[in-house]
Amino acid sequence: MIVLFLIGTILIICGLFFNKNRTVNYLLVSLYVVLLWCLGVYECFHLNQTEFTFFTADSLGLLLLLVLCIVAVPALYHGYRYLEKHNLGETPHSRGIFFGSMVLLITSCGVAYLSNHIAVTWIFVEITTLSASALIYHHRTMRALEGVWKYVFICAISITFIYVGILFLSLSMKGAGIEDMSFTSLYQNRLLLDPYWLKLSFLFIFTGFSAKFGLVPMYTAGIDAKDKAPAPAGALLSSILMNLGFVGVYRVYGIMVQTPVQEWARAIMIISGLLSIFVAAVYMTRIKNIKRMFAYSGIEHMGLVVLGLAVGGIGVYAAILHVLLHTLVKPTLFFQYNQIYWIYQSKSVNDIGDYFKYNKTGAILLLLAFFSATAMPPSGLFVSEFMIFQSLFESHHVLMLLVVVLLLTLIIWGFGSNIFKLLFTPLEKELERSRIPHISPWESLSQYVLLAFSVYLAYNPPMEMVNLINNAVRIIQ
């Protein structure tokens, strides 16, 4: 099935690139969505079966693939709305490149979740850089060029780091006489690997993946990228692409578990996680650009995830749940951002306000999304965040817990003051009624559904999901 999926995707992408007709374009993208869902449903019934040597739908991969299937549909829909409304100078060619890159990004993320070989994951990480850079450069402006240059350069270095890490990993295998680099073989032989090389390998691989994951050493490029990319693409960059980094770190950390290297890996992840939350707190209290603020909020959540992963216990379960819920919540903010921009034609906090007056449905949604993204109850993320705190407490990291809670309070303050300014503060100069575009309430439907779904998953988790997460946790414990 996965081979069929890949071949189908390549054909669709070629079609999108060369096609000039709008209707055919719509049809091809719809066809892709059907194909993606077929893959998702097929993998549900073929759990833990290896296909084409390199791909296994294990529990973690399947969970992430399913949320990807869910998020991909509104992302592509809002992509259409974006191109129709935001950018009147759109040519068939640029539309083709936009959707081709979206499809390529979704595919490479989805397939990378399922790969069971570290080199194959690495190859798909490379492809995400390519597709993401085409999306960031969509508007062909000087600033987009700057964003894409920084993104490509930092991602190229990060990919090189992952590659160096893989080389070190192969050196650690050399002494033990292992040749197979698939994750299953690495997990089985983890105790035979040479700790010295394993340490270096984790350091490099983690640093490399931090560019996609959105963690401290290399998070910077991602922020510019999410700022400059069209919002539907930014939604994908801040959800499924971050999950790709998570998968990479999770699987590689799985190799270190129960070896002498585990403490080292933990220390690296804790430092990186704390610094990420710190950086997010510092920037979010003084930031004026709302789109960048949404991007920094992602950095904060990934910092929490990696902390949960590092301290272990219930934290690992919570980390996976947090990633899944974050994938549903964060895109809503980005989809909603488009409506804000249509009304105010600006992303600076100084130019916006009184949103309830101009777009009621969107304003209520934004309020709900704010509660969700800051993990206040009734948000779904509250459950997973609470479990991460619990794991920090149980593992006697009380001081760290205090610091994290303090930083999160700062983040809520920064986030809240900007969002409430947008929602309630009256504008100094009222917008002209005639200039405000009419925004149909139906455009917010998909966002409401995503938020409701995240709450449902957190408070009433289906048994299947709990079992899948528990299976995935077994890699670490």
Next chain:
Amino acid sequence: MIDILLILLSISLLYMSISNRLASYLQILVLQGLILFGTTYLTLTEVNTLNLLLIMLETLVFKAIAVPWFMNYVIKKNKITREAEPYLPNFISLLIVTLIIVFAIILASFMNNEHLDKTFFVVAISTIFTGLYLIVSRKKIITHVIGYIVIENGVMVLSLAVGNEMPMLVNLGVMLDIFASVLILGIFFNKIGDVIKDPDVDLLSNLKDN
């Protein structure tokens, strides 16, 4: 013979840290490409011939000829000034690169692995970190790209160390090389060159937080 080539590579790093003109950077890149070509031939004795030819072709054609030539073309076309414009004096650069090499040697002395030649490790690590140093210490965008290519060369040396057992990894490295360089050089440097003449990182500071 391999050792001589590798030591020559690290000497070229020292030279790179003090050279002032872009042209000499490009000449060093050509030299490094040729050194890698020779090292590949001497090291990968157990790899099948076709694969070896492919890798050697990449080092020779891509690293030693195509990339430096293309950069030269970009420099000429955009009339970039010939100075490298470092932020730090050359003497300090030289000191830092020396420290990097010493650090790599100390790191290597901690390892006890009879499967790896320490020379490869030292040269590779010092090349990678010198590349990073070049990126942060030079002002022009094109010197950033040169720094990145130096990192790639270091990675290539490291991959040669495991090349005999796992030729797949060397092939992946070749793929990385071509992919990243084409992406960085081919598409974007060309674009940046078209939009802003004499590109300087100071021009790339519009994306800010407020």
